[in-house]
Amino acid sequence: MSEDPSGWSLTESDPQVFTQLLRDLGVKGLQVDDLYSLDSSTLETLKPIHALIFLFKYVESSGSSGEGTSGVEVDPLENGVWFANQVINNSCGTLAALNAVMNIRPQASSNPDETVELGPELDNLRDFGAGMGSQDLGHILSSSPHIREVHNSFSKSSPFALDPTAFPDREKEDAYHFVAYLPINGILYELDGLRRNPIMHAPVEEGDAWLDTARETIESRIGTYPPGSLMFNLLCVRSAAIPRLQRLLNDPTTPAEVRFQLQDQLEHERTKSQRGEMENSLRRHNLLPTVFALFKAMGEKGVIGKAVEEARAKGKDRKERRAAKGEE
Amino acid sequence: MSALISIPAGRCHRRSEDSKWIDPSAEKGLLELSLEDDLLHLWWKSRVSGATEDELIIFPGEATFDKVEQDPSGRTHILKFSSSDQKYFFWFQRASKSGDVRAQVDINALLQDPSYTPGSALLPNPSTPQRNQERSWPPTPGAPRLSHPEPAPRAPAPVAETPTQVAGSSTAATGSMDVDEGQGSGHQEEMARLLVEWAQHGGLAVEEDARLTDVLSPANISQLLTSHPDLASSLTPLLPPGLSLPSNPTASDLIPILTAPQFTDAIASLDNALRSGGLPGGILRDLGLPESAGTSVKGFLDALIGLSKPEGEGPPASDERMDED
Numbered sequence A: 001m002s003e004d005p006s007g008w009s010l011t012e013s014d015p016q017v018f019t020q021l022l023r024d025l026g027v028k029g030l031q032v033d034d035l036y037s038l039d040s041s042t043l044e045t046l047k048p049i050h051a052l053i054f055l056f057k058y059v060e061s062s063g064s065s066g067e068g069t070s071g072v073e074v075d076p077l078e079n080g081v082w083f084a085n086q087v088i089n090n091s092c093g094t095l096a097a098l099n100a101v102m103n104i105r106p107q108a109s110s111n112p113d114e115t116v117e118l119g120p121e122l123d124n125l126r127d128f129g130a131g132m133g134s135q136d137l138g139h140i141l142s143s144s145p146h147i148r149e150v151h152n153s154f155s156k157s158s159p160f161a162l163d164p165t166a167f168p169d170r171e172k173e174d175a176y177h178f179v180a181y182l183p184i185n186g187i188l189y190e191l192d193g194l195r196r197n198p199i200m201h202a203p204v205e206e207g208d209a210w211l212d213t214a215r216e217t218i219e220s221r222i223g224t225y226p227p228g229s230l231m232f233n234l235l236c237v238r239s240a241a242i243p244r245l246q247r248l249l250n251d252p253t254t255p256a257e258v259r260f261q262l263q264d265q266l267e268h269e270r271t272k273s274q275r276g277e278m279e280n281s282l283r284r285h286n287l288l289p290t291v292f293a294l295f296k297a298m299g300e301k302g303v304i305g306k307a308v309e310e311a312r313a314k315g316k317d318r319k320e321r322r323a324a325k326g327e328e
Numbered sequence B: 001m002s003a004l005i006s007i008p009a010g011r012c013h014r015r016s017e018d019s020k021w022i023d024p025s026a027e028k029g030l031l032e033l034s035l036e037d038d039l040l041h042l043w044w045k046s047r048v049s050g051a052t053e054d055e056l057i058i059f060p061g062e063a064t065f066d067k068v069e070q071d072p073s074g075r076t077h078i079l080k081f082s083s084s085d086q087k088y089f090f091w092f093q094r095a096s097k098s099g100d101v102r103a104q105v106d107i108n109a110l111l112q113d114p115s116y117t118p119g120s121a122l123l124p125n126p127s128t129p130q131r132n133q134e135r136s137w138p139p140t141p142g143a144p145r146l147s148h149p150e151p152a153p154r155a156p157a158p159v160a161e162t163p164t165q166v167a168g169s170s171t172a173a174t175g176s177m178d179v180d181e182g183q184g185s186g187h188q189e190e191m192a193r194l195l196v197e198w199a200q201h202g203g204l205a206v207e208e209d210a211r212l213t214d215v216l217s218p219a220n221i222s223q224l225l226t227s228h229p230d231l232a233s234s235l236t237p238l239l240p241p242g243l244s245l246p247s248n249p250t251a252s253d254l255i256p257i258l259t260a261p262q263f264t265d266a267i268a269s270l271d272n273a274l275r276s277g278g279l280p281g282g283i284l285r286d287l288g289l290p291e292s293a294g295t296s297v298k299g300f301l302d303a304l305i306g307l308s309k310p311e312g313e314g315p316p317a318s319d320e321r322m323d324e325d
Helices: A015-023 A042-048 A091-100 A121-126 A134-142 A146-155 A171-176 A207-225 A243-249 A254-284 A288-299 A304-327 B099-111 B128-133 B185-203 B218-227 B231-237 B251-258 B261-275 B281-286 B297-307
Strands: A032-036 A050-056 A175-185 A186-189 A199-201 A229-241 B005-014 B019-024 B029-036 B039-046 B052-058 B063-067 B076-081 B087-092
Touching: A015 A032, A015 A091, A015 A146, A015 A229, A042 A243, A042 B019, A050 A091, A050 A207, A050 B029, A091 A134, A091 A175, A091 A186, A091 A229, A134 A146, A146 A254, A146 B128, A146 B231, A175 B261, A199 A207, A229 A243, A229 B297, A243 A254, A254 B261, A288 A304, A288 B218, A288 B231, A288 B261, A288 B297, A304 B297, B005 B099, B019 B185, B039 B099, B052 B128, B063 B099, B218 B231, B218 B251, B218 B261, B231 B251, B261 B297
Parallel strands: none
Antiparallel strands: A032 A229, A050 A175, A050 A229, A175 A186, A186 A199, B005 B019, B005 B029, B005 B087, B029 B039, B039 B052, B063 B076, B076 B087
8 A cells, every 4th residue: 555644545536436426416427437548449448538637746846847737828718618726625636527527518318328417416506607707616616515525425434533624635635636638619628726727728629539639738748747756647537338338238230249349348347336336335434443343353363463573574674675775 | 605724723721811831722623714805814613612712814924823842742833923912822633643734834824825725835844843943934835935045034932832731741541532522621621731742642652663554454354354254244234334245244255345445544544543643542442442552553553462362360261362373
């Protein structure tokens, strides 16, 4: 696990958290996945992709001068972009997800499970906030009890602040910066809640072509940081996979050779979603009683002594290696 | 109206009108900053009554929020006005001290510039905490606070306001850490003092090389359940509903769940809490462990090791011990 217990735990930027978050906010027909590569064969299995969420943090505090981004700041209202500023600091991930999905156009489908829509809650929010500035939209989001509740529900497993008003994740989340990239009205935008305005990058063609432009933009941004000074991860917001795969498999006109592949993908999506549901249940539950019960059982069964010795040896080892490194 | 920042914190009061001593009050509260009509409000709310008990309007740059160096626990902070001699004291009440520096930096930066985004200023280098006092002035949000070489007109040290530390540190295992509401008010100050000491004690705890995540590693969890399948029935009720488990889950049903990364996170947070301030004795008591188990990782592990030794004299009472190895 992470060497630094106070840092953002990787599981929190887990795509399954985002998927569930959107679902809990009433969004239909979308899911979030890790994107390990931007090459066309990886993208092919994930299409259609509606938005990318780029999350990163500086390993060293060297990134002070350049913001690392190109593009032009534009007024969101004039350009038909829904854009909220980040006004409180425990909301970065949720805000980036909302900035992305609020700009994804609803898509009706003959298969109701493949319909993409925001759902009544976010639709209302959109109507209510029509014509408002980004700062105000940020305040509306941050004061929505439901959004806040959903957001916080994923960090219950480590309830170390013993009172509910202390959010132990605040520091964790701060470490990462979340930026959404997506095409809106034929233009690739970068939506970073910490910037005053959306950043307009380039015109893009209909369909999936925007992904190429987005890849170039993100890669050139990564290139502006000294090698090794940036940790990042890329997520994609895509159409829900399982309903589409099921439809294709039920469709008698789907060629047999493709079926095999689709069946594979369906299997993969199901396993992933089950695993995600299990992990999300754990995130939403105080795991400490179970942890204590396990520790106690180790004590009562008399196996703790050996485990502690091994852990101490490991810890000493770690310390010595660190010391050796420091002397170099 | 949403707050710009909200930190669990209690107040500290002067012992008397012009006393040099201040005592932390045990009452749970929240220190919040908020922007209303373009004015920065600072308020302190009781978490017991929910009532806002202190409210101040502060103009940018008019006040500073700093750690009180005289308090060895490091949790007491002073809100000091440059325009007057008003001073207010607060102590951070989060379970872990790990976010205290961040909270101090954020609050202070917001006082200088209400448009500051909490979390964005760099923290002072933790390896040189003493240099804290050489801060740049006024602090520039986002700029490294130690990077300004010019001597800063450092806020006069609040020499007078040494927070109370009971002389001769009593042991941390007093167990009086429950500062829950409903205690006699005479007790509260004493308890709050003990709490400060307890936090202090946790900060100075003996370093333990073993990490809890290595002790209760996924491999050890699997092994424990495999050799003691009877544990499954007592662990299952502690797990969240909705895991689609069979009605009588076996050890092998539970292992994939108990070794999920969320458990490692929870164990790491327990390790972190024990290292950065300890746990209130009451929690440990409820678990049937001595309160000393809550003072440090070592105390916790020692208490667990103690469980495998038979109480009093006589041969080991349980056969389970025989299963070992």
